[in-house]
Amino acid sequence: MRVVVTEFMDEAALETFGGDFAVTYDPSLVDDRGKMLAAVSQADAVIVRNRTQVDQEMLNAAQRLQAVGRLGVGLDxxxxxxxxxxNIAVLPATGANTLSVAEYVIGATMNLVRRSYSSNQEMIKGAWPRSELGRGGEVAGRIMGLVGFGDIARAVATRAQALGMQVIAHDPFLPADHPAWNEVRRMEIDDLIRQSDVLSLHVPLTDTTRGMLDTVAISKMKHGAVLINTARGGIVDEAALAAALKAGNLGGAALDVFETEPLTAEAGLLFDQCPNLVLTPHIAGVTDEGNTRVSFLTVENVRRALKDYQNVQTA
Known part of the structure; x- marks a missing residue:
């Protein structure tokens, strides 16, 4: 059985496939569509991250395909x-990068609220911006608002509460009697946006969530509130966010995902001169430990799916 891996992963995990599998590991395939389509033509499974488009064109090229392993959880x-x-199995690595994303959100929260970690170059040149950087805040006592309340958001909630934050959440797909609501306050989206000191997004990109944080929604946020998006680009209107940051209406933002990925120099100009802004290249869920967990789980998911398919074919 043949497996093609089109993006980076922990190579050690591939060894657990065993001798029954022929594995092609080539992270450069994601940037060479023609080469990738040729590579998957005889594949029984592909393993991808978020950049590889498993669309109709790829599926037409991969007529033997039985499984798609996703190194992560987003499936857009x-x-x-x-x-x-x-009947192609789609296999996300559910839960494997939860801790990595949750810690990113908490780290970004503390960074943005404290506003004290961007003075290296000034101080190296001899400046002493103590009065300016000494006006940062504490996260304890502030309100963390979570849009979406799945596993990652719940992990964020637990850590935010441990820091003394109040947590509110909105998730129309989580039943009102779900036990997860026992730990946080359940709110409608408009009320949550208005009350949050830190607003963190944890929803997929759908027709409903696209542009959810637009100019109107951002205008409802507290003056000085911060926004964190580790979910998907396109949920936040980037131009509206940049304008709110530059106008001083928001206290800061951290974006790990973007409408254009990879972020181009042209698209990035939008964020030039935005104060208290953290930009990272879709790595909230990618830590050494998280990548290991995601990779081993994905290999196990794909190996099991192909073995099951093989057993059915030979039964």
Whole structure:
């Protein structure tokens, strides 16, 4: 059985496939569409991250395909309907990077609220910006608002509460009697946006969530509130966010995901001169430990799916 890996992962995990599998590991495939389509033509499974588009074109090229392993949990780069129509198993690494993302959100929260970690170059040149940087805040006592309350958001909530934050959340798909609501206050989205000191997004990109944080929604946020997006680009109107930061209406933002990925120099100009802004290249869920967990789980998911398929074929 043949497996093609189109993006980076922990190579040690690939060894657990065993001798029954022929594995092609080439992270450069994601940037060479033609080469990738040729590589998957004989593949029984592909393993991807978020940049590889598992669309109709790829599926047409991969007629033997039985499984798609996702090194992560977001599935918006995979044509789920087309995969279902062909009985192709789609296998996210559910839970494996939860801790990595939760720690990113908490780290960004403390960074943005404290506003004290961007003075290296000034101080190296002999400046002493004590009065300016000494006006940062503490996270204890502030309100963490979570849009979406799945596993990652719940992990954020636990850590925020340990820091003394109050936590409120909105998730229309989580039943009102779910035990998770026992730990936080459940709110409608408009009330949550208005009350949050830190607003963190944990929803997929859908027709409903696209542009959810637009000019109107951002205008409802508290003066000085901060926004963190580790979910998906396109949920936040980036131009509206940049304008709010430059106008001083928001206290800061951390963006790990963008409408254009990778972020181009042209798209990045939008964020030039935005104060208290942290930009990272879609790595909230990518730590050494998280990558190991995600990689080993994905290999196990794909190995099991292909073995099950093989057993059915030979039964």
């Amino acid at each position: 780069n995979i044509d789920l309907a087309a995969c279902k129509a062909r």
